[in-house]
Amino acid sequence: TQLLEQSPQFLSIQEGENLTVYCNSSSVFSSLQWYRQEPGEGPVLLVTVVTGGEVKKLKRLTFQFGDARKDSSLHITAAQPGDTGLYLCAGDTTNAGKSTFGDGTTLTVKP
């Protein structure tokens, strides 16, 4: 059983479109991270959310942590080809620095 479910698994859109990807769980997380991974490279940390209901913005990316700290979403405005990649969410239930990852959403932005 996957602790963190990410949806959709694949997403292909045109440049300029908006999109939202989701990360859901039945577990409560002390913190949740979003990473982006490009082929042949390791994940790169985008953001950490720790407070229920928290919203963080990083340029065109908006991250939201659910009120109950069980789910999160990533919204991208006016997507660009450079946003293409695998978006992974990871949660820590123990506050001990050991993360559980979802299987990711593969985003392709076509020019």
Place this chain on the structure above:
Amino acid sequence: ETGVTQSPTHLIKTRGQQVTLRCSSQSGHNTVSWYQQALGQGPQFIFQYYREEENGRGNFPPRFSGLQFPNYSSELNVNALELDDSALYLCASSVDRSSYEQYFGPGTRLTVT
């Protein structure tokens, strides 16, 4: 400040062999975690080392073992390789064992034939 580095980049081994993968953590980070990422999946936690001691382990058999050294380097050793061990192996360093922010290396792609 240097980032996290891993070696080798790619490796091909035969079933039953042993392999050692290496990682150099970010300077000042005393915690390193190792992950296995199979194709099309997210990284799976193997174990974590804090100040040269194992500090937690995921659902991996004992033939997966590790070492951490005082100079911010670490190793992942896998004995008796199986075909299913083919994956991208990632190490991630963090400033402390309770830190949830991890910084990943580029990974080692291991192929077992």
